[in-house]
Amino acid sequence: MRLTDTLRFARDAATGYPMRTTLSVLAMSIGVAAVVILTALGDGARRYVVGQFSSLGTNLVIVLPGRSGTGGFNPANAITTTPRDLTIDDAGSLRRLPTVRRVAPLAVGTSEIAFGGKLREVMVAGSTAEFIPIRNFTVAQGQALPEEDWNRGSSVAVIGAKIREEMFGANPAIGQLVRVGDRRLRVIGVLGSTGQGLGMNTDELVIVPVSLAQAMFNSNTLFRILIEANNRDAIPGAKEQVMETLKQRHRGEEDVTVITQDAVLATFDKLLGALTLAVAGIAAISLAVAGILVMNVMLVAVTQRTGEIGLLKALGATSRSIRLAFLAEAAMLSAVGALVGYLLGQLGAFALRQFFPVFPAYPPDWAVIAGLSTALATGLIFGVMPARRAARLDPVQALMKH
């Protein structure tokens, strides 16, 4: 049989039985669409959780002054009674490390803020421009701290949402001069409200340049240095490099403590693993359902046509021609079914995203590929296998099923 004739024969067979063809395509597309939509849901849930966690500030390495008990007893440290200060310059030196993306020194204390006769106690965080991105805070109005020499802070402040509300009410806050402790500072920004999120509540915080805060609290040491590593894999390296750099700057003494978000990250890892497994499980089940659906429709369809295969053999068709004709037909049905299913699935995922905008319901690529190839493979295998079997029968046996 010629190739064009085989293709035409297959096409006519597919269009000649609209019911059967519709069922096959439907089964195939439902299977694929189920895989696409369900994995979009599962992966959307995973991404949602990942998003929540990264709002905490991920890839953090934190430096604390002083030697904490974690490293065990070290005679070198025992000699030093007072630990060396953790200075702004220490923080600045860490900026050059290759595994580090951002560094923010942090000095904290409590003070009071006054404006227009109103007075209240506040938590003051002295830091730099990068503090806000490291902690994933947002600036709702105005701007963050300016990029400037860390040792020469300008007299500006970024205030929390609740403080803005209490001090300024409906009046504009940006550009106003407030008194914080004994300083007069210009309000340049207002933080976005964090509310009752997973992260730290910034609503009652005032952020000022780090050098200003140190002067205000009359202290030379930092409370923390916050470091954001390039990525999660870089965290251990960053921790080591930070420790090494500070040790060198402190004459070889390990008088600081470097911690990572190990505990958080471990939980995070477990959760991610479980979610990924859940998504894979969902995909596997949908794939199995899709496969069985396709398999049954194809089996029934081809079995119904055993008689036709017998006739073709009686008319002189070789087994090869018959196999090729059924292969072409199964390929056409599978391709159309898989395509329709893919489109339906993407449409469903799109609808999900429209209804639940916080939920990033995108199907993962691997699930789409697995769904499509499973449908195509089962469609082909179960479209061709019964045809092969029928083609091996003696024509009279196949004909009797006509």
Place this chain on the structure above:
Amino acid sequence: MALIELSGIERRFLLGDTTVHALAGLNLQIAAGEYVAVMGPSGSGKSTLLNLLGLLDRPNEGTYKLEGRDVTTLSPDEQATVRSTRIGFVFQSFHLVPRLTAAENIALPMTLAGIPAAERNKRVALALQDFGLENRADHKPDQLSGGQRQRVAIARATIMQPPLILADEPTGNLDRHTGEEVVNLLEALNAKGVTLIVVTHDQGMGARARRQLVMEDGRLKSDSTAADISNLGKISG
């Protein structure tokens, strides 16, 4: 040399734990150009015999030589070639492909044999004319009468110009008048030299053949050629 030569053909079917001897120790020779009617009671093995002759089935024992070649030992593909080029089969229930038009059904054996479309169209047009189906070329089988369907089936069986036509009760599903037409068509083919073997229950139709085989329980009960010979013997003796 005989066109068909059967010797010691056995065809058994297992039904549960009993064995049915559909054909038992059958020996038969048919020469090229003969017109043979196969008759006998239901279940006597007529269809089984015709299926064997058409290579739609294989015997459990015995040899079948077609045009001097033992065809029982051929590979499936070689058998397909023999079916394609040497044998035309006409079934009682027509066996047309319902989704194909009359013309496409007639062309099917050529399509399967890989004959180019131009050649196919030429031959189909001729066949449609020969069988009085010019106006039915684009009709699907369910839009045709029984007689028209069987004419399409005969056109299909002859389109590869095989030397042997096998017809299993070709008029079984037709009324007397259309049956008559179909038989005339088959006899016209035989008149052109095609060997024709027809299974029939109809005594009248059987009588029109030049040779009658009567079967019973898978055996040849009588063969008119052999009878002629014995008659000849009686006359001479």
